[in-house]
Amino acid sequence: GAGVSQSPRYKVAKRGQDVALRCDPISGHVSLFWYQQALGQGPEFLTYFQNEAQLDKSGLPSDRFFAERPEGSVSTLKIQRTQQEDSAVYLCASSPGPDQPQHFGDGTRLSIL
């Protein structure tokens, strides 16, 4: 595709519900990243995939956060038992390789009520 695509663009959930956020990277991009951006802040790293392998998940804030990329293309970020502090924009980025420039999607704005 032309760029990184994320869906949904907006998600509202009640506290305690589970949510799943999708990322379609640029075709052929090996590396895929998830970041969390709080209002008025810079993006903060969550996790990194190279193909289907999750090489770094050090930024995931708790075990309620889980990410996968089973076929090395589309990735899903899942948040279980959502809490209000999970409200943020979740950004996905992809790059041709691990040391190449990262290109971002428009993000999913998650609001937990």
Place this chain on the structure above:
Amino acid sequence: GENVEQHPSTLSVQEGDSAVIKCTYSDSASNYFPWYKQELGKRPQLIIDIRSNVGEKKDQRIAVTLNKTAKHFSLHITETQPEDSAVYFCAAQRTGTASKLTFGTGTRLQVTL
């Protein structure tokens, strides 16, 4: 881990003037420094980047300088235009490892007529 500080947090300039945004980083092993522009509700867009083997890079009205000894880098925008108004983020990366970007806290640039 890496820590990136960014100043100023807000910057207002008149159209046609220059704007300078400064960042410092803590990890001397960081060797890639991109700059992203983010308009309200939009994705961060890569506007320029520099690697540690280069001291300066220019692309039309935008330039970035890097001082490895002092561990700081700066974004320079000349002949500012209203469409330059946005939030700008600097970032640092230690390539060859986990490849995550560490972002600064952002600078809101307002270009007034």
